Amino acid sequence: MQRFRTLFAVTVGSLALAACAAGPNYHRPVASTAAEQPFIGGTSAAFTPDAPQGDWWRLYEDPILDGLVADALKANTDLRVALANIERARALVRESRSDLLPQTSISTGANYRRLPVQQTAPGIQREDWNIDAGLSVSYEVDLAGRVRRGIEAARGDAEAAHAAADVVRVAVVAETTRAYADASSAAERITVAERTVELLEKTATLTTKRFEAGRTSRLDVSRVGALLNQQRATIPPLRAQRDAALFRLAFLTGRAPAELPPSVGMRAATLRLERPIPVGDGRALLARRPDVREAERKLAAETARVGVATAELYPRITLGASVGSTGNSLGDMFGAGPLRWLAGPLLSWAFPNMEGGRARIAQAEASTKAALATFDGTVLRALQETETALSAYSHSIERQVALKQASDQAQIAANISRAQLREGRVDFLVVLDAERTLATADADLANADAQVAETQIALFRALGGGWQS
Secondary structure, three states: OHHHHHHHHHHHHHHHHHOOOOOOOOOOOOOOHHHHOOOHHHHOOOEEOOOOOOOHHHHHOOHHHHHHHHHHHHHOHHHHHHHHHHHHHHHHHHHHHHHHOOEEEEEEEEEEEEOOHHHOOOOOOOEEEEEEEEEEEEEEEOOOOHHHHHHHHHHHHHHHHHHHHHHHHHHHHHHHHHHHHHHHHHHHHHHHHHHHHHHHHHHHHHHHHHHHOOOOOHHHHHHHHHHHHHHHHOHHHHHHHHHHHHHHHHHHOOOOHHHOOHHHHOOOOOOOOOOOEEOOOHHHHHHHOHHHHHHHHHHHHHHHHHHHHHHOOOOEEEEEEEEEEEEOOHHHHOOOOOEEEEEEEEEEOOOOOOHHHHHHHHHHHHHHHHHHHHHHHHHHHHHHHHHHHHHHHHHHHHHHHHHHHHHHHHHHHHHHHHHHHHOOOOOHHHHHHHHHHHHHHHHHHHHHHHHHHHHHHHHHHHOOOOOOO
């Protein structure tokens, strides 16, 4: 007994001194100093260095869009999957924490038995009931920190699941807004195309009257008719694009296409935001983007798993006790005679062959290196996506301004050509060319407006807003 006490005391003392918690302690990685600089593409007048707004879609001041985003955040199926993953991660944290508590088990059983003659004492019945019940309690002394590191890893996984859900929220908000913008811009382009068709119909009517009066040829009638039908042919694809965007909206908000409210498709103007967009800086971006936070939390979890694997190299001490009783009836079990009990520590140690444990440590360390590389890549991707979105948005605005000027000039040219045709100063080819140029300019401008809205939404998504609410 004295030897056992000495061995136990030496083991406990050495572990307490050598390993409060095995493995490396986690330190949050420091991002590159380049992330602290202002954005390269954020110097345009279209941007401000102010902190971005979390609920950025409200900048469009469209109540229907606000309602769609709220519906998507409640009912989107991808988001429901992400929330279920959070619940699972929380349950795993509770499971890992349970290892800090004593483990108890109750066992009981009853059987009717017949003993051999050789095993039957005089005066004891060979056939009788045998009832047994027992209670066992065990507690692992977490001297090496295996359980604590396991809790740390589970907590990191749970926080990563939270961040992953925020990533889905950002995507859901952006895709919902983009689908609504696509439907609205398609409706506006349909309006532009229909207006062009209406003008060409008037031109065709005038040309027909001039032909009937002998003032023009059948060739001019055919030419304007061909241009008119070409413009009519552009409308069905635009309507298909609008329907597809509305169907996407239904999916994103957890609805069947037929369940989408009619009011959603009533907007016929592209989403526009005239004010400068607040973009902040790189440091705020990395703190705000949930994918960066997810990668950082995964790195913390993998670091903790190195500690879990390292703790397996140390002896594991479990304190246990059990009490039980066996008898031929319930009354016999509660007497002092049949009662049994035991208590004591259990020492288990995979020694001297520790090659398997060291291999598991190497695996955990490799996973940590991979998680660190993933974190670094996520930081770089966040900066790259934001700079790309800033550049795309600023250049789309430049293109929009140029096409607006082109459209205005084409409108002036078309008006002049029509007037000169009525005065007989130009032939019909000049008018036809002016009409074709105006139709192309108006369509290009409508497409540019849609592209500006699309790059706006891509920029808001790159800035990482939308999960805060």
